[in-house]
Amino acid sequence: MFHGRGGCTPSWRHLVVDWYPPLLHIISYADPGEPVIRELLSQIPGHVEAVLLQRRDLADTPMTLLRGELPQEIFxxxxxxxxxxxxxxxxxxxFFPDMRVGRRLVRERAAERRILNLFAYTCGFSVAAIAGGASQVVNLDMNRNLLQVGRDNHRLNGHDLRRCSFLSHDLFKSFGKLRRIGPFDLVIIDPPGEQGESFQPHRHWPKLLQRLPELLAPEGEILAAVSSPHLGRRFLANQFETSLPTADLVESYTAGDDFPENDPDKGLHLLWFRNRNRNRNP
Ligand SMILES: C[S@@+](CC[C@H](N)C(=O)[O-])C[C@H]1O[C@@H](n2cnc3c(N)ncnc32)[C@H](O)[C@@H]1O
Structure with a gap:
């Protein structure tokens, strides 16, 4: 509902509001202060049953229920x-609401394709891909619990789980395995901005892109995402130019009008590539 992080309303850049009926989820990256919370609550219509405030500026990012009760299950x-x-x-x-454009793209282009979903998290892309008729999706994430949520997400949508697999591995120790189960018609790459030793963008993007031809089918495609306050579209495009020059940029996307950005290089960027190299590396 509101994407203050984009900086288009500078005095509210610390605030994000997402609506998952019947729950309103307010995320604040600074102390909003009691008067603001009171004012917000007075403006939120009565049919909003529950209001949850998450303080992303505090350790452990605590959540406080400001209104109602947390429903047992929320989707x-x-x-x-x-x-x-x-x-x-x-x-x-x-779930990342701003990735809607990516899930739609994948769903539209998934039919009959073998897809590798790297940094799969709760398998949002995989759910969209199976709904779009993908023949197979391999999900990889080092967090087993998140992949379990991913399995449940497929069940929630009545999907045939035989068309999906779930690998809980560190990607950078798994290229051999992925190569054996490849090649893939589409590889989705949506890593974290930065995550300890597991993902450091300046070190791991080149590593990953240099190994990618091993995993891609001839004319294989790549959907790559960047969404971080510190890295932008330029960073991602440069990574491909330097580390995978055989990939041609086909199209690029942002999160769209619901997620306005003050700096056009920042926010979510999705780049769709086709790899010219017809031969997998030996
Ligand atoms: C930004 S989330 C991905 C969001 C997801 N693509 C989506 O659309 O919902 C990043 C994920 O990368 C995973 N991750 C980080 N480093 C990794 C690594 N080296 N190998 C495998 N997974 C990794 C994390 O566990 C996390 O689930």
Whole structure:
């Protein structure tokens, strides 16, 4: 509902509001202060049953229920697909609303394709891909619990789990295995901005892109995403130019009008590439 992080309303750049009926999820990256909370609550219509405030500026990003009760099960619903949400485990809730454009692209282009979903998290891309008729999706994430949520997300949508697999591995120790189960018609790459030793963008993007031809089918395609306050579209495009020059940029996308950005290089960027190299590396 509101994407203050984009900086288009500078005095509210610390605030994000997501609507998962019947729950309103307010995320604040600074202390909003009591008067603002009171004012916000007075403006939120009565049919909003529950209001949850998450303080992303504090350690452990605590959540406070400002109104109502937390429903036992909460789902994000997008294009007729359901995704389970959790508000008790992590700073993220299991679903990234701004990635809608990416899930739609994948769904539109998935039919009959073998897809590798790297950094799969709760398998949002995989759910969209199976809904779009993908023949197979391999999901890889080093966090086993998140992949379990991903399995549940497929069940929630009545999907045939035989068309999906779930590998809980560190990507950078798994290229041999992926190469054996490849090649893939489409590889989705949506890593974290930065995550300890597991993902450091300046070190790991080149590593990954240099190994990618081993995993791609002839004319294989790549959907790559960047979404970080520190890295932008330019960073991602440069990574491909330097480390995978055989990939041609086909199209690029942002998160769209619901997620306005003050700096056009920042926010979510999705780049779609086709790899010219017809031969997999020996
Ligand atoms: C930004 S989330 C991905 C979001 C997801 N693509 C989506 O659309 O919902 C990043 C994920 O990368 C995973 N991850 C980070 N480093 C990794 C690594 N070296 N190998 C495998 N997974 C990794 C994390 O566990 C996390 O689930």
């Amino acid at each position: 994000a619903v997008e294009d007729g697909l359901r995704y389970a949400l959790f508000f008790d485990r992590d700073r993220n809730v299991g």
